Amino acid sequence: MTLMTPDKSQENQQPTQWEGSLEELKGLVSERAFTGETMLLNMGPHHPSTHGVLRVLLELDGEEIINLLPDVGFLHTGIEKNIEHKQYEKGVTLTDRMDYLAPMNNNFSFCLAIEKLVDLDVPERAQIMRVICLELTRINSHLVWLGTHALDMGAMSVFLYAFIQREKILRMFEMISGQRLMTSYMRPGGVWRDFTDEFYTALDSFLSVFPSKVDEFQRLLTNNPLWIDRTQGIGIIEPETALAWGVSGPSLRGSGVNWDLRKAMPYSGYEQYEFTVPLGEHGDVYDRFYIRILEMYESVKIIQQALKKLPRKGPFRSENRKFVPPPRAELGRSMEAVIHHFKLWTEGFSAPDDEVYVAVESPRGELSVYLHGTGGTKPRRVHFKTPSFMHIAAMPVMSKGHFIADLVAIIGSIDIVLGDCDR
Amino acid sequence: MGVVSSKLGNLGVVTTTLDQVFNWGRNGAMWPLLFGLACCAIEMMATQASDYDMSRFGMELNRASPRQSDLMIVAGRVTRKMAPVVRQLYDQMPYPKYVVSMGDCASCSGVYNNYALVQGVDEIVPVDVYVAGCPPRPEQLIHGIMTLHEKVRGESIRNWAS
Amino acid sequence: MSLPQPKDPVESVKAALPTAVLDVTAFRGDTTLVVAPEQIVAVCKYLRDTPGLVYNFLSDISAVDYYPEYNRPGRFGVVYHLLSMLYKRRITLKTYVQEEEPVLDSVVSVWPAANWLEREIIDMMGIDFNGNPDKRRVLMPADWNGHPHRRDYPLGYETIMFSFNVEEIMKHKPKATE
Ligand code: SF4
Numbered sequence A: 001m002t003l004m005t006p007d008k009s010q011e012n013q014q015p016t017q018w019e020g021s022l023e024e025l026k027g028l029v030s031e032r033a034f035t036g037e038t039m040l041l042n043m044g045p046h047h048p049s050t051h052g053v054l055r056v057l058l059e060l061d062g063e064e065i066i067n068l069l070p071d072v073g074f075l076h077t078g079i080e081k082n083i084e085h086k087q088y089e090k091g092v093t094l095t096d097r098m099d100y101l102a103p104m105n106n107n108f109s110f111c112l113a114i115e116k117l118v119d120l121d122v123p124e125r126a127q128i129m130r131v132i133c134l135e136l137t138r139i140n141s142h143l144v145w146l147g148t149h150a151l152d153m154g155a156m157s158v159f160l161y162a163f164i165q166r167e168k169i170l171r172m173f174e175m176i177s178g179q180r181l182m183t184s185y186m187r188p189g190g191v192w193r194d195f196t197d198e199f200y201t202a203l204d205s206f207l208s209v210f211p212s213k214v215d216e217f218q219r220l221l222t223n224n225p226l227w228i229d230r231t232q233g234i235g236i237i238e239p240e241t242a243l244a245w246g247v248s249g250p251s252l253r254g255s256g257v258n259w260d261l262r263k264a265m266p267y268s269g270y271e272q273y274e275f276t277v278p279l280g281e282h283g284d285v286y287d288r289f290y291i292r293i294l295e296m297y298e299s300v301k302i303i304q305q306a307l308k309k310l311p312r313k314g315p316f317r318s319e320n321r322k323f324v325p326p327p328r329a330e331l332g333r334s335m336e337a338v339i340h341h342f343k344l345w346t347e348g349f350s351a352p353d354d355e356v357y358v359a360v361e362s363p364r365g366e367l368s369v370y371l372h373g374t375g376g377t378k379p380r381r382v383h384f385k386t387p388s389f390m391h392i393a394a395m396p397v398m399s400k401g402h403f404i405a406d407l408v409a410i411i412g413s414i415d416i417v418l419g420d421c422d423r
Numbered sequence B: 001m002g003v004v005s006s007k008l009g010n011l012g013v014v015t016t017t018l019d020q021v022f023n024w025g026r027n028g029a030m031w032p033l034l035f036g037l038a039c040c041a042i043e044m045m046a047t048q049a050s051d052y053d054m055s056r057f058g059m060e061l062n063r064a065s066p067r068q069s070d071l072m073i074v075a076g077r078v079t080r081k082m083a084p085v086v087r088q089l090y091d092q093m094p095y096p097k098y099v100v101s102m103g104d105c106a107s108c109s110g111v112y113n114n115y116a117l118v119q120g121v122d123e124i125v126p127v128d129v130y131v132a133g134c135p136p137r138p139e140q141l142i143h144g145i146m147t148l149h150e151k152v153r154g155e156s157i158r159n160w161a162s
Numbered sequence C: 001m002s003l004p005q006p007k008d009p010v011e012s013v014k015a016a017l018p019t020a021v022l023d024v025t026a027f028r029g030d031t032t033l034v035v036a037p038e039q040i041v042a043v044c045k046y047l048r049d050t051p052g053l054v055y056n057f058l059s060d061i062s063a064v065d066y067y068p069e070y071n072r073p074g075r076f077g078v079v080y081h082l083l084s085m086l087y088k089r090r091i092t093l094k095t096y097v098q099e100e101e102p103v104l105d106s107v108v109s110v111w112p113a114a115n116w117l118e119r120e121i122i123d124m125m126g127i128d129f130n131g132n133p134d135k136r137r138v139l140m141p142a143d144w145n146g147h148p149h150r151r152d153y154p155l156g157y158e159t160i161m162f163s164f165n166v167e168e169i170m171k172h173k174p175k176a177t178e
Helices: A079-084 A086-095 A102-120 A124-152 A158-177 A197-221 A225-231 A239-244 A286-307 A334-348 A389-401 A404-413 A418-421 B001-010 B020-028 B041-050 B082-091 B103-109 B138-153 C009-016 C037-049 C114-124 C168-171
Strands: A040-045 A055-061 A064-071 A353-362 A363-374 A381-385 B069-074 B098-102 B129-131 C021-027 C030-035 C057-065 C075-086 C088-097 C103-105 C128-130
Touching: A040 B001, A040 B103, A055 A404, A064 A404, A079 A381, A086 A102, A102 A124, A102 A353, A102 A363, A102 A381, A124 A158, A124 A197, A124 A286, A124 B041, A158 A197, A197 A286, A225 A286, A225 A404, A239 A389, A286 A389, A286 A404, A353 B020, A353 B082, A353 C030, A353 C075, A363 A389, A363 C075, A381 C037, A381 C057, A389 A404, A389 C114, B001 C075, B020 B138, B041 B069, B041 B098, B041 B103, B041 B138, B069 B082, B069 B103, B082 B103, B098 B103, B098 B138, B103 B138, B129 B138, C009 C021, C009 C030, C009 C037, C021 C057, C030 C037, C037 C075, C037 C088, C037 C103, C057 C114, C088 C103
Parallel strands: B069 B098, B098 B129, C030 C088, C103 C128
Antiparallel strands: A040 A055, A055 A064, A353 A363, A363 A381, C021 C030, C057 C075, C075 C088
């Protein structure tokens, strides 16, 4: 180790230059950038408030943003390609790691696609269990968003309070799946295991206090004049523009478009639950913030209704042994079960050479899966259209003409997760 | 630890070795680089938040600038596009510097053995402590940091000057 | 205000653009129109603007590679998923692109959202889109070779370290003390 002598590796390094030429930016930044009238500034990929590894190239006139070019891919993991080399059920494990704030939603969307492709039924009870998990994940994701969004804007304490609640949800996930974050709990045909008794107790106590905690967050932010000053009128996106740019989820509803896939095109039995879809008016940062806050209350309502409907005992996974491995207890008793078990865990099940498309409402927006089988046991192609990808693409529309300090608010308000964007 | 107990004894004079004082100081305030890559960063945030509270170990200050930090926690998968950035951040940190590779992805690219990822961050920067898990629980990360502290405690200032 | 009656998308596209529809398939309740590649922009415009259809939201564009089997009319398929929020239904458009000349027309003029989705395909599948305003790579580094999502592109992997090859592997890893 060399403390006193200068770093050798830096000595013969050239000063870092921006690789790539201005030429390739022709047509993307304004003409004034080429004469040096406006400034090109790089932000990220290592930046405290870009929520991960987003890089944006800003064209600035003073402090005003003239143009903005997001650059993603710093977290491109090749998940889609990796799933093509795995059996269907094993691919579920990889989907967790895409949108790591809402792993259950990713599992669910992929399982839904598999179920549609092979025409597999899901028991009623498993659907209710899925809804409970999905809504818990939604709360979980919104809590992280709330904490980091507020932290970016200088409100440290919200982050600490939000994470106390989040820990409770993670503990519950651990009770049912054995993992805090990467649960892989949803499987084709249902869920992995039944809810445990302690999960019910923990969920009950969580639901009884959580709404009052959201009130607490609201007291810290909703009417806070500083918060309002920094968020209202910033990052406005008109409903028509938002639709054309493929913005979805809370960011779209912030512009006042009443579109929630859970309501409009229900899946997994969402049509049986009563809930409202909060809508904004102005499409600014504040509206998007407030909608997510209200959505947390709605999620609590959905979970309560689901808990009422959920029988404590019953099937939690399909009985179709062509696709679903038998439970362990059966292996000792039945030869057939052993055969199915062996077949499903070595070779996997086959799916037809055809394509399906499903879309679900993830906490961030419309998450859709395109799945193409080969006729064999591995998929030919999986493609995830992820909401963060579309939202980052739409970021230039929202932030033109704003100050550079507002960009942090805008990035926070569209709730991007770079793992979700780059996959 | 000699320093604290002798102070409490109101002795007026403390005898210890320079190494001990120095390493005690470094252990007590090791500033990590605020550097999140992927899912593991969320667990790192949880470690810093209320329940696990990493500031108990003198780590409440996460510096966004590499020039002010001693410890880089590589939390998450390092892609080939990100690798030059990671290396540059590492080069910008002042000595003595340490790297904790948090999670399977950073250690060996975990479940993704494919074209897009650097197969372990130790291909581009030297790593002191590996923390396994996908993601490691906050307790595991804290244990990794304790292990690093132990390593630091064993170092001697004499070796630096050379 | 009353909504115009919903129209059947397949019949109306066939009537309006007779040469565009090559085939219609249905699988698990989803309708897929196989569209002639040169007509894709016209079909998209028609589906978006016709009262009674109004597919106003572009959900997804993805591409699929039929590499080893070649069991479809072209090596690549490009799939457009459209959503009509008014009538709450979806439709899938599919075009086949030949291996020798993987080029399509861009639908950015119809939905700006297509911009990044097409960029992703340019990057990962190597299918070019005429008229896309920004053809830089989006996910991979700018100097990357090849298109990773093609089926003939290897997944890539690392040799696993065992005690017999540990020295060889450790050779190229950087050390803390030099
Ligand atoms: S080790 Fe697991 S949790 Fe950590 S970054 Fe990798 S995939 Fe994510």
